[in-house]
Amino acid sequence: MNRRDLLKAAAALPLAHTALSNPAFAQAPFPSRNITMIVPFPPGGQADLAARPTAQALERILGKPVIVDNRAGGGGGSVGNAQAARAEPDGYTLLMTLSSLAVLPEADRLFDRPVSYEVAQFAPVARVLADPTxxxxxxxxxxxxxxxxxxxxxxxxxxxxxxxxxxxxxxxxxxxxxxxxxxxxxxxxxxxxxxxxxxxxxxxxxxxxxxxxxxxxxxxxxxxxxxxxxWGAERVASFPDLPTFREFGYKDVEFYIWAGLFAQSNLPAPIMTRLREAMAQAVRAPEVVKTFETAGSPIAYQDAPEFSKFVAEDSARLVAAVKKIGKVE
Structure with a gap:
C-alpha cells in the first residue's frame, strides 16, 4: 500500500468509528416503516375487536401505518401465532392474540404433534381486554x-x-x-x-x-x-342480569377470553419501551375507550410487567384444564 492509500485509510477510521458508536448511524429510529399486527383469526372475534381500534390509535401515536393482518388457520389461532413467533424481533411484526396462546402448544403435546411455537418465544407488551365468556x-x-x-x-x-x-x-x-x-x-x-x-x-x-x-x-x-x-367469577356490567356458572353451582367452571399484544421475546429493550409507552397512550384514547365500551367489552389494560405475571398465572390454569379435559375432538 502506497502513502496515498495509507492516508485515505487513516482518514476513514474516525468516520467508521462514529458510525459504529453513534446509534443515530447504527439504527434508524423506531418505527421507520409500516408495522404489521397479526391477528390469528378471521375478522369478527375478540382478538379482531381488540386489534382494530388499537391499531388505529397506535398509527397516530407512532406516526407509521399499523396494518391488521388476519392470518387464520390451524386450530384456535396456531398458524398466526407461529408466524409471529418466527418473525424478526424488530418491532415490525406484533401479535394480538387470545388466551389460547398457552393452550395450543399443550394440545400439540397431548396429541404427540410437532409443537409449532412455545409461549416463551413471546414477550407480553400489554393486555387490552379480559372478559369472561x-x-x-x-x-x-x-x-x-x-x-x-x-x-x-x-x-x-x-x-x-x-x-x-x-x-x-x-x-x-x-x-x-x-x-x-x-x-x-x-x-x-x-x-x-x-x-x-x-x-x-x-x-x-x-x-x-x-x-x-x-x-x-x-x-x-x-x-x-x-x-x-x-363463565366469570362475577357478573359483567353489559349483562348485569346474567348469572355466573358459579351461581348455578358449577364451582370449577371459570374462563376468561383476554386479548393482548405480544412481541418476540428477544425484542431490543428500547423498542419494547417505545411499544409499551405507545400502548399506554392508545388504550386511553377517547375513541378507543368509546369503541370498547359500546361493544360491551371495557378496556382491561395491563402494562408488560403486570401482563407477564397475568399470562403466567392464567396459562398455568388453562394448561391444567386442558390436561384434565384430555383428548377431545
Whole structure:
C-alpha cells in the first residue's frame, strides 16, 4: 500500500468509528416503516375487536401505518401465532392474540404433534381486554335457562352442536370445561375463528357458542340470540342480569377470553419501551375507550410487567384444564 492509500485509510477510521458508536448511524429510529399486527383469526372475534381500534390509535401515536393482518388457520389461532413467533424481533411484526396462546402448544403435546411455537418465544407488551365468556344460543332455541340446556343435553348426548374457534381454542376449552362439570356430552363443530362460529350460530348451523360479551351484545340486543350463563367469577356490567356458572353451582367452571399484544421475546429493550409507552397512550384514547365500551367489552389494560405475571398465572390454569379435559375432538 502506497502513502496515498495509507492516508485515505487513516482518514476513514474516525468516520467508521462514529458510525459504529453513534446509534443515530447504527439504527434508524423506531418505527421507520409500516408495522404489521397479526391477528390469528378471521375478522369478527375478540382478538379482531381488540386489534382494530388499537391499531388505529397506535398509527397516530407512532406516526407509521399499523396494518391488521388476519392470518387464520390451524386450530384456535396456531398458524398466526407461529408466524409471529418466527418473525424478526424488530418491532415490525406484533401479535394480538387470545388466551389460547398457552393452550395450543399443550394440545400439540397431548396429541404427540410437532409443537409449532412455545409461549416463551413471546414477550407480553400489554393486555387490552379480559372478559369472561358467555354461553349464547339462538333466540329460536327452546332453552330459556341453563338448566333447560343441561336437561336436554343429558337426554340427547352428543346431539347438540356447538361452535368454536378451533380445537383447543378459547371457545372450545370453555365449553368442554362446562360440559365436563355438568356431566353432558355436546357435539363440537370447529370453525376457523370466533367470527365464523358466530355466523354459524345465527344461521342455526350450531346451537350454542361460548363467546365474549363484546361479540355478542349487539346480537342479543337485536333479539337474535339469548345468553344463558357467564363463565366469570362475577357478573359483567353489559349483562348485569346474567348469572355466573358459579351461581348455578358449577364451582370449577371459570374462563376468561383476554386479548393482548405480544412481541418476540428477544425484542431490543428500547423498542419494547417505545411499544409499551405507545400502548399506554392508545388504550386511553377517547375513541378507543368509546369503541370498547359500546361493544360491551371495557378496556382491561395491563402494562408488560403486570401482563407477564397475568399470562403466567392464567396459562398455568388453562394448561391444567386442558390436561384434565384430555383428548377431545
Amino acid at each position: 358467555l354461553l349464547a344460543v339462538p333466540a329460536s332455541a327452546p332453552w330459556k335457562t341453563l338448566q333447560d340446556f343441561v336437561d336436554d343435553a343429558k337426554k340427547r348426548p352428543g346431539q347438540i352442536p356447538y361452535g368454536s374457534s378451533g380445537p383447543y381454542g378459547t371457545l372450545h376449552v370453555a365449553m368442554e370445561m362446562f360440559a365436563a362439570s355438568a356431566g353432558i356430552k355436546l357435539l363440537h363443530v370447529p370453525f376457523r375463528g370466533a367470527g365464523p362460529a358466530l355466523t354459524a350460530l345465527l344461521s342455526g348451523t350450531v346451537q350454542a357458542l361460548a363467546s365474549a360479551p363484546g361479540t355478542l351484545k349487539q346480537q342479543v340486543d337485536d333479539g337474535k340470540m339469548r345468553v344463558l350463563a357467564n
